[in-house]
Amino acid sequence: MRAALLLAAALLLPAPDVSPSVRRAKAFADAVRAVNERHAEKPGKAKEDDLAALLPKEARKALDSLLAEKDSPDLAPALLVAAGGALDLDLEEEFGRIRERLEKAAPAEAAKAGFLVSRPRFLALGRDGVTREYLEDFAGIVEGILGGYDEVFGFEEWSKVPGKKLRFLVHQVPRITRPPHFAPEFEFHSQVDFPVPPEERITSPTPQGQFLFYGLCHELGHVIAMMDRGSVKVDHHQWAHYTGVAVVEHLAGRKPEPPWLDRMRDARWRSLTKERERLKDAKPGLDGEDGVLKTLVSLHDTVGPRAIGEAINRLDREDERERVNRVRYYDFKGIRKALLEVVKEPAKRKAVEEILKI
Numbered sequence: 219m220r221a222a223l224l225l226a227a228a229l230l231l232p233a234p235d236v237s238p239s240v241r242r243a244k245a246f247a248d249a250v251r252a253v254n255e256r257h258a259e260k261p262g263k264a265k266e267d268d269l270a271a272l273l274p275k276e277a278r279k280a281l282d283s284l285l286a287e288k289d290s291p292d293l294a295p296a297l298l299v300a301a302g303g304a305l306d307l308d309l310e311e312e313f314g315r316i317r318e319r320l321e322k323a324a325p326a327e328a329a330k331a332g333f334l335v336s337r338p339r340f341l342a343l344g345r346d347g348v349t350r351e352y353l354e355d356f357a358g359i360v361e362g363i364l365g366g367y368d369e370v371f372g373f374e375e376w377s378k379v380p381g382k383k384l385r386f387l388v389h390q391v392p393r394i395t396r397p398p399h400f401a402p403e404f405e406f407h408s409q410v411d412f413p414v415p416p417e418e419r420i421t422s423p424t425p426q427g428q429f430l431f432y433g434l435c436h437e438l439g440h441v442i443a444m445m446d447r448g449s450v451k452v453d454h455h456q457w458a459h460y461t462g463v464a465v466v467e468h469l470a471g472r473k474p475e476p477p478w479l480d481r482m483r484d485a486r487w488r489s490l491t492k493e494r495e496r497l498k499d500a501k502p503g504l505d506g507e508d509g510v511l512k513t514l515v516s517l518h519d520t521v522g523p524r525a526i527g528e529a530i531n532r533l534d535r536e537d538e539r540e541r542v543n544r545v546r547y548y549d550f551k552g553i554r555k556a557l558l559e560v561v562k563e564p565a566k567r568k569a570v571e572e573i574l575k576i
């Protein structure tokens with residue numbers, strides 16, 4: 219009885235005070251969160267690089283004080299909290315200072331924090347043995363792929379919250395057992411989870427036959443448009459497959475060749491030409507993988523990928539697609555409507571109506 223009463227009393231006590239280190243780290247991370255929340259409510263034209271200026275001085279001071287602390291058991295966990303905050307606002311310099319402090323205080327925790335490489339449209343975080351050199355090389359390839367997407371489709375927005383950069387989490391695994399995937403659950407940004415084998419630089423396909431290069435191109439298709447809402451459950455992979463093979467093929471034929479392309483041999487097995495040939499007798503439709511893919515390839519061959527890109531951009535500009543947890547979901551009805559607004563030539567408009575019979 220007495221023990222139960224004591225326990226009840228203990229449950230009513232306020233939680234013990236957090237350490238000053240954790241308090242400083244939280245002050246910094248909470249301020250980052252507040253900036254992201256305000257931006258997500260009304261993104262406007264602001265880019266993530268503009269948002270850093272909105273971080274209050276007190277938050278930066280809290281980080282400075284944390285970094286100036288002496289070593290203590292509380293320091294490493296607090297630094298990891300601060301590192302998470304720096305990542306959420308793409309604060310590359312701050313992340314570097316936090317990492318440096320972690321290396322002195324707790325090298326094992328520094329490895330957990332990983333490396334950050336920031337580029338104008340995305341940031342790449344390398345963990346679990348991914349070196350800075352590997353990550354820099356990876357970032358160059360992603361820039362090349364995004365350039366390929368620009369040239370083929372011209373999609374304008376790459377993140378669920380407009381203006382925020384896309385994230386790639388690149389982590390080493392002894393053997394790849396799961397393909398890369400688009401992780402839509404983050405609150406303020408879109409992220410691609412990308413497991414890689416232990417190699418000095420990416421090569422594709424891997425010795426085990428995994429198509430890392432095509433995989434990256436495919437996942438970016440998911441980032442652009444999710445579609446499996448309602449009763450149709452198969453088309454979002456076909457969409458990503460279509461954009462993926464279109465971009466692989468485009469980059470493989472690019473002159474001058476990007477220097478990393480000789481390590482990416484995916485186009486021999488994954489290309490739009492191969493799919494077009496495989497589907498030559500299939501009928502466009504929306505109820506089955508081949509039908510959906512044939513629909514997309516037929517649109518590509520009649521109105522062209524730029525019109526498809528412009529249709530998606532138009533639906534975004536007019537906010538005419540569904541958002542779930544801020545992730546953009548499209549359906550073929552909306553794409554058809556937007557295509558008919560974008561495409562002016564009568565013969566091409568007729569083709570859209572024939573391919574997309576909804």
Ligand SMILES: [Zn+2]
Pocket residue numbers: 436440454455458459
């Ligand atoms: Zn997929």
